[in-house]
Amino acid sequence: MRIRATVAAVTGALALSAFAVPAAQAADPAPSFATGAAKVLQAAHAASGKTAFTAAAPTAGQPYALNVSFSNLKIGKAYKVGTTNHVAVPVSYTLTHGADVDITAADFDNGPFLYRGSVDTPDNILLGDDPAACTATSATTATCKGNVDIYPDLGDLMNADAGTWNVGALAIVLNGQDLVGFAKQGGLGTTLIQRYSKLTVDASPEPVKKGKTITVTGKLSRANWETNKYAGYSGQSVKLQFAKKGNSTYSTVKTIKTDGSGNLKTTVKASVDGTYRYAFAGTSSTPAVNAAGDFVDVK
Structure with missing residues (x-):
């Protein structure tokens, strides 16, 4: 699923651009992880000028920094994308979290993403339909596997997007509608997305x-x-x-x-x-x- 930046990014290590969900995806009858993550990205940007993304106590209406990081990411070297075929790009990584983060909670999700340009000012982002599946390896670490889903016939890609993409991962936790925890990390790897x-x-x-x-x-x-x-x-x-x-x-x-x-x-x-x-x-x-x-x- 494609999410293209629509406004300039704000400053700060955890700052985000605002993103728009493509109409074809937004109209899907079954909400996907990508759609939910896009909404969190939008909310994160809206709150970015209000001391958002700090380690302070969460405040209603302001996305807060989630104590989650990612490492040991693995992805294939290249993926061929045709004109209509759905391509699922498998990604695995290690998720590390604080003791205050319950990754087994029903409202916790995480997954990989591909992006072009800077992680804070991306030209394009591709996410997965479903969240990654994680297996705990200790009290604060887990191994996770997920997909980035690409639909060329739904406008996920422009021809100029062919070539090297960066890889990142994100996590979200929904503590009610007005309290959202969020973590995003880029620079975890690269892959080629090529025109079949x-x-x-x-x-x-x-x-x-x-x-x-x-x-x-x-x-x-x-x-x-x-x-x-x-x-x-x-x-x-x-x-x-x-x-x-x-x-x-x-x-x-x-x-x-x-x-x-x-x-x-x-x-x-x-x-x-x-x-x-x-x-x-x-x-x-x-x-x-x-x-x-x-x-x-x-x-």
């Missing part, structure tokens, strides 16, 4: 006489998160590779670049039976991908 890629190949004619020219075409495309369609990836270096019949190992024949529409086209001389494919090494915004091979019978 596709690559095709077609070698012709088939069959072909030995020594004749083979034309190999194809296309490199990737998810456009703003149109929810796939679009050509222009100006990218792609390798044409070949594997002789009976051999599964490919060798690079030449490297060419995609045109303005992501199309590929080159020629080679037919010599022996074998399979041609295109191979793209990937970028920080777009994952590596190999086309399914196209076999050519040489007469």
